[in-house]
Amino acid sequence: MRKYIRTMYIVFRRLKEFLVNFIGQMMYFPIKFAILYFIWSYIYGNSAVDASYSFEEMLGYYFILAIVQTCIMPCGLAAYEEWETINSGKMNLYLTKPISYPIYMYAEKMGSFLIYMATGLLFIYVTVFVMQFFGVELVVRHTGWFCISLFMGFTIMVNLFTIIGHITFWVENVLSLRDNLWNIIKIFSGEIFPIAMYPLFLQKICGFLPFQYIYFQPISILQGKIPVDKIVQNLTVQAGWCLLLIVVNAIVWKKGNVRYVSQGG
């Protein structure tokens, strides 16, 4: 266990790099947010919108989404990194070390996730409570639930991309498959719209899949859209998905890494 904590610690040492990256991401935020503001103010200003989200809630949703994405998205690199590691023969380095590659990858991504989560949370609260950002309201007492849900969302995401990375053992090129996973996540995680606003059939499909637990559930918790008793229930389901994906990840890794061939170098 110590070696994985050490891996995470090494990532923490690169704090400055991650902070600069976070600021870089936030640079585009005003433009993206301005576009969203104009669209939604036009929609809510020109028609009687019969939806479960008010204008402020909608802005709040996209605002938190932008921050949460900054925290979670970098772990999508796991697939590309594994693809490159396998195809360049560098997997030898990991297979000869006394570590498990999937756990190593998880620990590494967790390091950056924790830095981004702390920075993001600070950014959200400063913007919303100090700057009174467009009247956006959050439920502060749900912060703990939000962090737990976000962490499990991260676990789901990193496992999905690691599994895609493992598929390189069979098909050699998984980059478009990875892009399609991004696309599936975009539709079913609540990136386009809050899932509660989707047509009923899409909501039903989302209910059977793990993707809504990546963005939609954590954001809804922080926005107070889910009652406390339902939060616990949802977190249990989310934990179930995490467990399932960890098991699938381990199985695919076990079956796949025996196919790995390298000529050394």
Add this chain to the structure above:
Amino acid sequence: MRSMSGFFNIIRRFAIISVKKVSAYQFELWMTLIQLLFNLSFTVIFWYTLLQFIPAFAGWEIDELLLYTSMLFLGEGISGIFFGFRDMPERILQGELDKFLTRPVNVMAAMLFENVSVLYFIEQICVSVLMVGVIMWKYRITILVSHLPIALLNLILGVITIQLIIGVLTFLSFWFGRIENLRNLFLSVLEVKEYPITIFPRPIRRVLTYTIPVYFAAYYPCALLIGKETVDIGLEAVLCLQTVFWVWMFGKVWKMGLRRYEANGG
């Protein structure tokens, strides 16, 4: 004349290599097609969901918005020609231009087309044209055929001019090295073209028409086709002037950049 034939020859060669590369991995080939359909589905889902709550968006109903999406998609397919800009700053920094500068090839064409996935963009253009046909048939939309040539011309010129601006921003890496943040900032502005431009306040609309020709890259051509706008000679002149200016600027900055380029070899 000879340099032009060289230009097209290198494009042809890279296109063949690109097709061979993609077809070598059958799995990858299918994945790119699925990816394309996903890209289209995002906007369709967005409009479909939104129009559950409101009857029309800025006077555009679902059928018109789907047609708008298809036009936008067609424009993106055309802009695939300039896909090579994506990695250009990195390649300039790494000194990879040497590879082309020492050969009797058109450097710009080689840089743009070496890594482009021709098949993907051809697929995108075909799918969007098909989408236009299907939407017209399904929703019985009649387009103004007399406006078709001018609408397509506007779309092509609008898309190309925007790409030329992106190109000029990309070439700044000859002077400033990493310019990706600046370019991404500009790309995030371009996200406005996903929505009918009439929803934005007048000052922004002016910027998106007279400074950056976003107006011509989807909204105006589609509005012309379905009769929401009429042909405006003044606007056409604005687009032509912008195109001429950015073509000139593009060539100028590229030449100046090439003069500035140096590498240690490797």
